[in-house]
Structure formats: structure tokens, C-alpha cells
Amino acid sequence: MAVALAFPVMGLLVLLQTTLVSQLPLLHGTADLVLLVIIAWALQKRVDTAWHWTIIGGLMISMASALPFGVPLIGYLLATSAAYFLRRRVWQAPILAMLIVTLIGTLLYHGTSWIALQIAGNPLDFFQVLNLITLPSLILNSLVSIPVFAIISDLAKWLYPETLMV
Amino acid sequence: MKSPKLNLQTVVLVLIGAGLIALALGGYLTPVSRLIITPFVNAQTWLTQRYTAVRDTLTAPQDITRLRQRNLELEAEYSRLQAQIIELQQQLSETRILSALVDFARASPENQYQAAAVIGRDPSPFLYYVIINRGSDDGIRRGMPVVTQQGLVGRVTAVTAGAARVQLITDPASVVNVRVEPSRADAVLKGELSGDITIDMIPQGADIKTGNLVLTSGLGGGYPTNVLIGQIASIRSRDQDLFQQGILQPVVDFSRLEIVLVITNFKPVDITPLIPAPGVP
Numbered sequence: 001m002a003v004a005l006a007f008p009v010m011g012l013l014v015l016l017q018t019t020l021v022s023q024l025p026l027l028h029g030t031a032d033l034v035l036l037v038i039i040a041w042a043l044q045k046r047v048d049t050a051w052h053w054t055i056i057g058g059l060m061i062s063m064a065s066a067l068p069f070g071v072p073l074i075g076y077l078l079a080t081s082a083a084y085f086l087r088r089r090v091w092q093a094p095i096l097a098m099l100i101v102t103l104i105g106t107l108l109y110h111g112t113s114w115i116a117l118q119i120a121g122n123p124l125d126f127f128q129v130l131n132l133i134t135l136p137s138l139i140l141n142s143l144v145s146i147p148v149f150a151i152i153s154d155l156a157k158w159l160y161p162e163t164l165m166v
Numbered sequence: 167m168k169s170p171k172l173n174l175q176t177v178v179l180v181l182i183g184a185g186l187i188a189l190a191l192g193g194y195l196t197p198v199s200r201l202i203i204t205p206f207v208n209a210q211t212w213l214t215q216r217y218t219a220v221r222d223t224l225t226a227p228q229d230i231t232r233l234r235q236r237n238l239e240l241e242a243e244y245s246r247l248q249a250q251i252i253e254l255q256q257q258l259s260e261t262r263i264l265s266a267l268v269d270f271a272r273a274s275p276e277n278q279y280q281a282a283a284v285i286g287r288d289p290s291p292f293l294y295y296v297i298i299n300r301g302s303d304d305g306i307r308r309g310m311p312v313v314t315q316q317g318l319v320g321r322v323t324a325v326t327a328g329a330a331r332v333q334l335i336t337d338p339a340s341v342v343n344v345r346v347e348p349s350r351a352d353a354v355l356k357g358e359l360s361g362d363i364t365i366d367m368i369p370q371g372a373d374i375k376t377g378n379l380v381l382t383s384g385l386g387g388g389y390p391t392n393v394l395i396g397q398i399a400s401i402r403s404r405d406q407d408l409f410q411q412g413i414l415q416p417v418v419d420f421s422r423l424e425i426v427l428v429i430t431n432f433k434p435v436d437i438t439p440l441i442p443a444p445g446v447p
Contacts, residue, residue: 018286018297028361030291066288066295066323066331113292122339124292128359133291 002049002159003056010057013037014064029136031144034061035109038076039101040145040152042083043094046160054080068116075112079105095149102145103138110134263315263425270315271427277390278431280304284423285329294337294357296320296423301328309388309434312426317394317417318342318382319426321434330428335395336361336420343385344395349373352383355395355414365398368410374401380414387435 013033022030034057042050058073065072083101114129189195264281271279282298300306302325312319312332320340324331335342335357342355344365351372353365368374378398384391394417401412 014289017289022287022289022291025291028291028359032289034289061289064286064288064297065290066293066333067290072290110292113290117292124338124359129292132359137291 002047003052005159006049006053006056009037010034010053010060013057014060017061018064026136026140028132029134029138029140031140032106032109032137033144033148035076035079035105036102036141036145036148037152039079039083039105040098040149041156042080043087043097043101043149044153044156044160045087046162047156050080050084051077067113068120071113071116072109074116075109078108078112082108094153095146098145098149099142102141106138106141107134110137260425266315267425267427270313277429279427280306280430281425281427282306282330283425288331292338292359294334294340294361294420295323296332296334296426298330298332298426298428299328300428301326301330303327305430306330306428307430311389311393311429311432311434313393313429314418314423314426316419317396318389319418319420319423321388322428332426334420335416336363342389342395343383344380345383346372346374346398347379347381349378352385353380355380361420363396363414363416365412365414366409368401368412370403370408370410372410374398374403374410374412376400387437389434390429390432 017033021033024030038050038054038057041047041053044050054076055073058070058076061072061076062069079101082104083097086097086101086104110129110133114124114126117124186195190199267279267281271277280300282300282304284296285299286297288295288297298306298312306322306325308322308325310322312321318335320332320334320337322330323333333340335355337357338359340355340357344353344355345351346353346365346368349372351368351374354367356364356366358364365380376398380395380398382389382391382393382395396414396416396418399413399415401410403410
């Protein structure tokens with residue numbers, strides 16, 4: 001059920017990302033809804049389908065983006081790994097974990113994209129990327145991460161109801 | 167005997183009546199009439215108010231229900247008309263754009279165009295690409311140039327059945343061979359991460375000024391010739407440099423792309439096999 005739900009959710013997010021969010025830049029950075037949802041999903045306590053969601057979201061973005069195929073998927077997998085790593089350590093403060101993983105995930109995703117473009121023969125100035133894209137994207141992602149986390153938490157509670165021990 | 171008495175009474179009454187009328191006409195009876203009429207009017211007002219209140223109480227529920235229904239109907243009608251106005255404004259805006267595009271297409275009859283709407287942008291902030299709603303089913307092929315009535319937009323880099331991805335000339339990986347008018351100097355346009363477009367490889371001897379027009383040169387076979395791109399916004403010429411460099415002000419507003427034209431009869435030439443590899447004689 002949770003895996004099946006990933007298809008419409010990720011489809012909707014890719015749609016929103018390409019039509020709406022990508023048109024609302026701060027300098028040249030934009031929020032990344034797919035990344036935020038993947039991170040928020042991976043940080044949920046009872047969720048065990050984060051890798052599935054990551055792969056589905058990564059493949060969908062790979063198809064929509066002109067980045068070398070698979071690069072968004074690698075970036076999202078790294079972000080999910082960071083989320084899993086931190087979930088075990090900062091599990092008592094999920095909002096804090098969300099903010100930290102958003103920061104790390106954005107850096108990992110942008111780093112992956114930058115390296116991939118360097119290899120593909122499209123070298124971009126590191127400091128220009130940092131100033132014009134990564135730092136503004138970090139600000140936007142941090143702002144959007146809290147409402148995204150709240151929505152995804154509700155979705156997780158609905159899909160994975162807490163079992164009471166009697 | 168009765169007759170004179172009656173006559174006297176009649177005369178007295180007539181005189182009293184005439185006197186009263188004369189006093190009334192002269193305004194001398196106003197205080198008296200006010201004294202009499204005011205309580206009457208007050209009573210009449212009170213009674214009418216009570217009657218109206220009772221009548222409203224009895225008839226109001228029906229009216230309120232009817233008025234509420236009518237209000238709802240009018241609100242629905244208002245919303246419908248508002249939506250219609252917005253839709254018509256959008257249609258008007260699209261019609262204006264299409265009209266300009268048709269004029270542009272008529273001005274260049276040698277080219278065949280396919281109009282397409284911009285339906286999205288690349289999700290990665292590193293790249294300047296747009297997605298259009300025409301694909302291979304509509305005759306769109308990889309490499310076809312994309313323009314608007316103002317000038318060059320970019321070229322198609324990927325195609326599916328119903329959509330295509332267009333690389334804008336502002337993309338950092340985009341390179342366009344251009345010619346600067348009126349000096350006819352060849353140069354190369356490059357996109358920048360900042361969204362600017364730089365013009366490079368202008369020979370030092372070329373007389374380039376701010377405001378000069380920049381058009382595609384057709385060299386390299388990637389774009390057709392003489393498609394307007396923009397104007398030179400600034401130029402930098404230093405003696406120690408091999409070439410002059412500058413910044414281009416594009417004629418197309420890339421942040422507001424809505425409808426574009428794909429030149430469908432242009433076949434790009436791939437000259438890659440003709441470029442000698444480094445170290446190969």
C-alpha cells in the first residue's frame with residue numbers, strides 16, 4: 001500500500017516541481033519537494049518503505065530532468081542514507097533531524113549534480129554554484145521542510161497506525 | 167319666527183367657519199392644530215409601526231428564504247462571470263501571443279513552424295531547460311531550433327511522443343555561433359549559471375559597439391542563419407586578450423516563456439566527425 005502510494009505522490013510532486021516550484025526561485029536556487037518528501041518519509045519512525053520511495057522519486061525526476069540519467073537518484077539515495085543514519089541518533093527531536101537532514105541532503109544532492117555535470121563536460125564554477133544555487137536552495141528547503149514534515153508525519157500515521165499493546 | 171332664528175344660527179356658524187378659515191389661513195391656528203394633531207400623528211405612527219412589525223414578522227421568513235436563495239444564485243452567477251472574465255483574459259493574452267507568432271511566421275515564409283506551449287521547467291536548478299507540449303507525434307525532432315516572435319530561444323534536446331525538452335540559450339552548456347551586425351564579426355554565445363549570456367571570441371579588430379545586433383551565423387549547422395538573439399549590452403576589449411568579450415541582452419524574456427515556435431524544416435548538421443581529435447594528424 002505504502003509503496004503503491006509512492007507513485008501518485010511522487011508523480012504529483014514531480015508535476016508541482018516542474019510547473020510551480022521551479023518557477024519560484026530565490027536567486028537561482030529552488031526548493032526540492034521530492035527531496036524533502038523523501039527525507040521526511042525516511043525520518044518517520046515506523047516507515048520501512050523509504051528506499052522504495054527514494055527510487056521511485058529518483059527515477060521520476062531523472063526522467064523529467066536533463067541531468068545525466070540516474071544522477072538525481074544517486075543524490076536522493078545519499079540523502080535517504082543520511083536520514084536513516086540520523087534517525088537512529090536524533091529520533092527524539094524529529095523536527096531537528098528534519099532540518100539537519102535537509103541541510104545535509106541538499107548539499108549531497110547538489111554536490112552529486114555538480115560532480116556529474118563536471119564529468120559530463122559542463123564544468124560550473126564551484127563558488128558560483130554555492131552562492132547562486134546551493135545556499136538559496138538551502139534556505140528555501142529549510143523553510144519548506146517543516147510543513148512538509150508535518151504533512152508526511154500525518155500520512156505516515158495514517159498508513160502505519162500505532163499498535164497498542166494490551 | 168323660526169326662520170329668522172335659523173338664519174341667525176346659520177349666519178353665526180358661517181361667520182365662525184369663515185373666521186376659523188381666515189385664522190387658519192393667517193397661520194393663527196397652527197399652535198392649536200399642532201396641539202391637536204401631534205398626539206394623533208404619534209398615535210398613528212405607533213400604530214403603523216406595530217402593524218408593520220407584526221406584518222414583517224408574519225411575512226419575513228418567506229422573504230428571507232427567497233432573498234437568501236436569490237443571493238446564492240447571484241453569488242454563483244458572480245463567481246461564474248468572474249471565472250469567465252479570467253478565462254477570457256487568458257484567451258486574449260494567448261491570442262495576442264499567437265497573433266504575434268503568426269506575424270513572425272509570415273515574415274519568414276521559408277521556415278515551417280510548430281507552435282508549442284511551455285508546460286514546465288527542468289526540476290534541477292543547475293540547468294536552464296523548458297518542457298513543451300509537442301513531441302515526435304507532432305513532427306518535433308532532436309536538434310530543431312526553437313524561437314518566439316522576438317528571437318531565438320534554444321533547441322530541442324530530447325523528444326517523447328507528446329512532449330519535448332528544450333535547452334535554452336541561457337543554459338551554461340549552450341553554445342551558439344553568432345554574427346554581430348553591422349560589423350559582421352563572427353563570435354560565440356555562451357550561457358551562464360547566473361542566467362546571463364556572454365559573447366566571446368570576437369576578433370580584436372572588429373568594431374563592436376554597445377547596441378549592435380547579434381544574430382545566428384549558421385556556422386556549425388546547429389541553428390539556421392539570421393535569427394535575432396539580442397543586442398550587445400557591454401563589451402570588453404583589452405590589448406593583452408586575443409578576443410573581445412561582452413554581455414548580451416537577449417530579446418526574449420526567458421522568465422516569461424509561454425508559447426514558442428519550433429522550426430520543423432530545419433535539419434541540424436552534426437559536424438562532430440569532421441572535427442579532428444586532439445593529437446590526430
